[in-house]
Amino acid sequence: MLTKDMAICIRAVDYSETSQIVTFFARDTGKLGAIAKGSKRPKSTFDGPIEILSHGQILFAGSNKDKLATLTEFQQRPTGLNLQKNLFALYCCYFAAELVDGLTDDYDPHPELFEGFIQLLQNANEQPGTRDDRRRMLSLLLLFQLSLLNDVGLKPILSHCANCRKRYETGGTRHEYYFSSSANGLICRDCEMSFADKIRLDKDVSDHLANLKQIPASTEEILVEIEKVMVRHLTVLLGRPPRMAKHITAS
Numbered sequence: 001m002l003t004k005d006m007a008i009c010i011r012a013v014d015y016s017e018t019s020q021i022v023t024f025f026a027r028d029t030g031k032l033g034a035i036a037k038g039s040k041r042p043k044s045t046f047d048g049p050i051e052i053l054s055h056g057q058i059l060f061a062g063s064n065k066d067k068l069a070t071l072t073e074f075q076q077r078p079t080g081l082n083l084q085k086n087l088f089a090l091y092c093c094y095f096a097a098e099l100v101d102g103l104t105d106d107y108d109p110h111p112e113l114f115e116g117f118i119q120l121l122q123n124a125n126e127q128p129g130t131r132d133d134r135r136r137m138l139s140l141l142l143l144f145q146l147s148l149l150n151d152v153g154l155k156p157i158l159s160h161c162a163n164c165r166k167r168y169e170t171g172g173t174r175h176e177y178y179f180s181s182s183a184n185g186l187i188c189r190d191c192e193m194s195f196a197d198k199i200r201l202d203k204d205v206s207d208h209l210a211n212l213k214q215i216p217a218s219t220e221e222i223l224v225e226i227e228k229v230m231v232r233h234l235t236v237l238l239g240r241p242p243r244m245a246k247h248i249t250a251s
Contacts, residue, residue: 030110093121
């Protein structure tokens with residue numbers, strides 16, 4: 001039985017001199033692994049070797065969690081030239097692909113997340129590479145990461161203390177908040193002693209986490225600090241440091 005779907009390639013490795021094993025994140029199918037026979041041949045039905053972030057319509061057979069599907073067709077949409085020229089935007093998209101691969105299950109569809117990923121790729125392609133575009137790209141990545149966690153059931157608790165549930169308050173003499181992966185969210189000063197893995201947050205960082213609407217207009221410095229918190233949390237969730245993280249948080 002052949003299945004048709006829209007998909008983004010999130011991983012690709014060589015299988016032989018002419019073939020690849022690819023992982024797609026598909027709109028209606030979810031994540032699936034497939035063998036693309038002959039994809040590296042100059043004249044293949046896949047428009048050449050399949051690269052990470054390439055996207056378009058796929059046709060595959062033999063969808064089964066226990067074995068690879070067979071990719072029979074991949075109608076790739078043109079990849080934007082700006083994304084190839086803007087290294088930081090490209091790294092952000094690679095990071096997004098790594099997280100989707102690591103945090104979603106095979107054949108578990110997330111159509112809204114798929115559309116969000118497509119939008120991230122489109123937005124990334126529109127960034128010409130200026131310093132402010134770097135800031136904007138980082139804000140888009142952060143919001144995508146939070147959307148991903150929400151979609152897979154791992155949404156962090158950010159509006160109140162994850163332990164005592166006291167509402168987050170800005171300002172005041174007792175404004176002191178932490179982030180704990182074991183608590184999956186913000187921790188207030190009264191509860192922080194119970195969580196050995198907590199990290200103390202600067203006021204601007206905790207304010208932005210508690211009110212995500214501030215992120216698009218935030219400074220690059222604050223966004224980098226928030227991303228460092230996210231990377232630490234994602235490391236716990238993945239069971240390993242994300243490979244692409246060093247390219248995002250480096251100054």
